[in-house]
Amino acid sequence: MPELAEVSRIVHFIRKHLVGKKLANVQAQHDDIVFGKAGTSAAEFQKAMQGKTIAGAGQQGKYFWITMSSPPHAVMHFGMAGWLKIRNADTYYYRTDKPEDKEWPPKYWKFLLETDEEPKTEAAFVDFRRLARIRLVDCPADEIRKYSPLKENGPDPVADKDTVSNEWLKEKVKSKKVPIKALLLDQANISGIGNWMGDEILYHAKIHPEQYSNTLTDDQIKQLHTSIHYVCDTSVELLADSEKFPEEWLFKHRWGKGKKNKPAVLPNGEKIVYLTVGGRTSAVVPSVQKKTGPVAKDIADEDRKRPAASKEESDPETAEDGAPAKKRTTNGRSKTTVKKEEAEDTKPPKKVKEQSAGKRRSTRLTK
Structure with missing residues (x-):
């Protein structure tokens, strides 16, 4: 979405x-x-x-x-x-x-x-x-x-930058015992972070998505705070144009799962695995996002089977009808991909050229 x-x-x-x-x-x-x-x-x-x-x-x-x-x-x-x-x-x-x-x-x-x-x-x-x-x-x-x-709803990390301070975040995560990914997805805590942004933030913060929020150290919370503002500010400044996202972002490489002869890995060879946290499929790099405390469940750092269906982030506006989740595309992801993501969002997106005979348009705009 x-x-x-x-x-x-x-x-x-x-x-x-x-x-x-x-x-x-x-x-x-x-x-x-x-x-x-x-x-x-x-x-x-x-x-x-x-x-x-x-x-x-x-x-x-x-x-x-x-x-x-x-x-x-x-x-x-x-x-x-x-x-x-x-x-x-x-x-x-x-x-x-x-x-x-x-x-x-x-x-x-x-x-x-x-x-x-x-x-x-x-x-x-x-x-x-x-x-x-x-x-x-x-x-x-x-x-x-x-x-x-x-x-x-909670504060917006871009519009309410001063509110989403390190001290505010520390109080928030320490007061709850939930997987940190689930906390980020809950719109009552903080507004606007969904599945791909949550994964990107935790990857840059080097935090495992299943780790309980109240077990994070002060240093981890500080890094999480930095990562929230970095990912949110950068993606907003670029108008969600994924072609302009930094090459080292997880977003650029998370869509390899299920694609023949293309394992889900980062350019340096680090493996990307998938697990379900907070009802959503999460992309994780185990070599970077290590468990440093108790987690919601004990998982092996290996690729998992994708769930039959994935629930939406905690959001009463979209969950009230009980309909399965379906993700809106970002630049370079086709309408065909959207249909395939109704049950899961780990399948690789089809490139625009497959759909439009190579006529890919630019979304590079002047603000």
Whole structure:
């Protein structure tokens, strides 16, 4: 699913293409889940947005919002496969040559926005899995984080950098006895960290994902704090463009599992193994991430069979329907891969060229 970095990417596009513009036409198709379970209807959403000017956009972890010239404001969550498309803008991480991918309005749209300028800007919120949530929050724009669902979530490590201090993190991890990976995935603790970001953080911190949080030493917590900010800040600065990620990142090499004649290893030959922590499949480098204290279960440092299904990170917005998890792609991972990741996220992604005859597009944009 879209994590902190991917959501930050779409907030960037909203600010670039929509903020400051008046909405001349708003259409919304009611969905009892996407709108209804968030306590909003399509008609209410359409009425609240029509004719108003988009004043701003913001983010807290996996949630993002569009503030209007007057309340209420739209607060959204992509779930597993939701996204915001902007016509003639490369908001996604890949493209295909399939005619249906160029249709407008796109399939599975939940709402459509059109500005009153010429040429007009058009945007569409899409979600074929219906795990996204769209709601209205009636409050002053600068108080939006004081209201549900944002107030129930932990601080955002990028937006709330000063809050996510070493001392804050030390108190948090010492107060709980859970696998450290599970603690990072719990959005009530810290907002925005999902599966791949959690693995990346723990790899750089040299911490085993199953180790109980309250057994980490002060030095380990300090390194964990450094790694959280390094991974989150870097991926956000790069707009989740994986082609720009540092070559030494685990992300660049974690997708080898299951690929013929290509073992999951780092460039230096260190093996990547897979295990389930907090209901999610985790990529681990045992030679780097050694166990220094009790862990949730005793595992061998060898490759494991992939689980039949994987649960979503602790997030009431996406778990309430009991649907299996499905991960949004990052740059270089195809739609075909997304389907294969519904039950697990350890299979290697197919390259874009397999899907688009080598016509890979760049997502290198100027902020």
